[in-house]
Amino acid sequence: MERFIYLDNAATTKTAPEVVEAMLPYFTENYGNPSSVYSFASKNKDVIAKQREIMANVLGAEANEIYFTAGGSEADNWALKATMEAYKNKGNHIITTKIEHHAVLHTAEYLERQGFEVTYLDVDENGIVKLDELKKAIRPTTVLISIMFANNEIGTIQPIKEIGSIAKENGILFHTDAVQAFGQVPINVDECHIDMLSASGHKLNGPKGIGFLYIRKGVKIRSFVHGGAQERKRRAGTENVPGIVGFGTAVKRAADTMKERTGKERKLRDYMIERISSEIPYAKLNGDVKKRLPNNVNFSFRFIEGESLLIMLDMKGICASSGSACTSGSLDPSHVLLAIGLPHEIAHGSVRMTLGEETTKDDIDYVVDNLKEIVNKLRSMSPLYEDFAKKHNK
Numbered sequence: 001m002e003r004f005i006y007l008d009n010a011a012t013t014k015t016a017p018e019v020v021e022a023m024l025p026y027f028t029e030n031y032g033n034p035s036s037v038y039s040f041a042s043k044n045k046d047v048i049a050k051q052r053e054i055m056a057n058v059l060g061a062e063a064n065e066i067y068f069t070a071g072g073s074e075a076d077n078w079a080l081k082a083t084m085e086a087y088k089n090k091g092n093h094i095i096t097t098k099i100e101h102h103a104v105l106h107t108a109e110y111l112e113r114q115g116f117e118v119t120y121l122d123v124d125e126n127g128i129v130k131l132d133e134l135k136k137a138i139r140p141t142t143v144l145i146s147i148m149f150a151n152n153e154i155g156t157i158q159p160i161k162e163i164g165s166i167a168k169e170n171g172i173l174f175h176t177d178a179v180q181a182f183g184q185v186p187i188n189v190d191e192c193h194i195d196m197l198s199a200s201g202h203k204l205n206g207p208k209g210i211g212f213l214y215i216r217k218g219v220k221i222r223s224f225v226h227g228g229a230q231e232r233k234r235r236a237g238t239e240n241v242p243g244i245v246g247f248g249t250a251v252k253r254a255a256d257t258m259k260e261r262t263g264k265e266r267k268l269r270d271y272m273i274e275r276i277s278s279e280i281p282y283a284k285l286n287g288d289v290k291k292r293l294p295n296n297v298n299f300s301f302r303f304i305e306g307e308s309l310l311i312m313l314d315m316k317g318i319c320a321s322s323g324s325a326c327t328s329g330s331l332d333p334s335h336v337l338l339a340i341g342l343p344h345e346i347a348h349g350s351v352r353m354t355l356g357e358e359t360t361k362d363d364i365d366y367v368v369d370n371l372k373e374i375v376n377k378l379r380s381m382s383p384l385y386e387d388f389a390k391k392h393n394k
């Protein structure tokens with residue numbers, strides 16, 4: 001029987017049917033531009049306001065601190081570029097980490113080319129930021145700390161509360177890319193002293209091309225897209241009403257189901273990790289065992305090319321990923337796996353499998369059974385493994 005098993009939910013998720021259903025009328029019936037005067041269109045303003053409230057409630061924020069964007073990448077770009085511009089008089093230094101998503105990393109590199117200074121913090125072997133190194137990196141000119149809530153490749157969750165406290169004590173703004181964490185772990189922006197937070201719709205069963213940046217009241221940040229007065233003059237462009245409605249529906253749904261859904265995923269995740277660890281030799285789990293997203297499994301298999309593994313999994317109807325979607329297709333190993341200290345050849349043999357709300361135990365068994373077989377097959381063709389096996393009398 002043909003099977004299809006989607007284990008790439010960190011790349012994107014299936015848009016939930018009720019999300020699509022909620023969006024449809026905003027294409028075909030209530031298509032008015034919220035900025036128009038007549039009520040047919042202007043009532044969409046209230047619709048947007050309602051979605052903003054949903055986001056704010058989930059984060060413990062206020063509705064007017066939520067600014068819709070065209071996704072997580074835009075929110076990250078905005079947080080970094082516009083903050084550094086707005087606080088030029090205060091300083092020119094940003095602290096971030098070596099394991100950020102490219103939306104943050106490449107923006108930081110862009111800012112370096114503009115004359116700003118960036119510290120890229122190392123992480124430990126599980127991908128966790130070292131707080132003493134963060135403290136040491138702070139300068140009088142540090143304006144912004146940008147550290148992701150949870151990593152998209154290895155699932156590691158950072159000590160966000162502690163990082164936020166350090167930022168606050170030093171009068172530094174704190175931005176976190178929470179695209180992976182939002183909807184998966186509870187987040188409160190006040191408890192964690194978060195000043196800015198990026199989120200995206202399509203990572204939590206919402207639509208693609210919609211996200212938001214939470215900006216704490218009082219933070220001076222320049223508008224990012226210039227034009228009309230939308231998003232309180234900070235982000236121009238006719239609102240993506242269907243996208244915003246879909247995003248709101250998805251966030252409400254994710255918040256309502258969080259406990260049960262993530263509890264189930266965590267169990268399946270641990271079952272999968274346990275089976276792979278005990279049944280496939282020379283397999284190493286990447287990322288922290290405990291401080292980990294409930295749906296993330298990431299393993300390195302020695303003596304194997306991750307790309308070959310992915311292709312063979314694909315032939316069995318299994319969707320998985322090597323590193324992040326952005327690095328797939330290039331021959332460079334993932335910057336995250338290198339940052340946690342994996343040698344190139346081991347980083348190359350890595351696979352990320354991220355569970356979704358529809359994943360079952362039967363799916364996991366099918367995947368692990370096939371993984372075992374494929375790893376064996378690839379190793380039997382590997383000269384590296386042959387040498388290794390000879391040396392160890394296998």
Ligand SMILES: *Cc1c(COP(=O)(O)O)cnc(C)c1O
Pocket residue numbers: 010011070071072073074076101103148150151152177178179180200201202203209210211
């Ligand atoms: C997916 C992702 C992004 C980018 O979000 P888009 O909505 O796809 O632009 C940013 N950061 C992290 C951690 C992500 O996983």
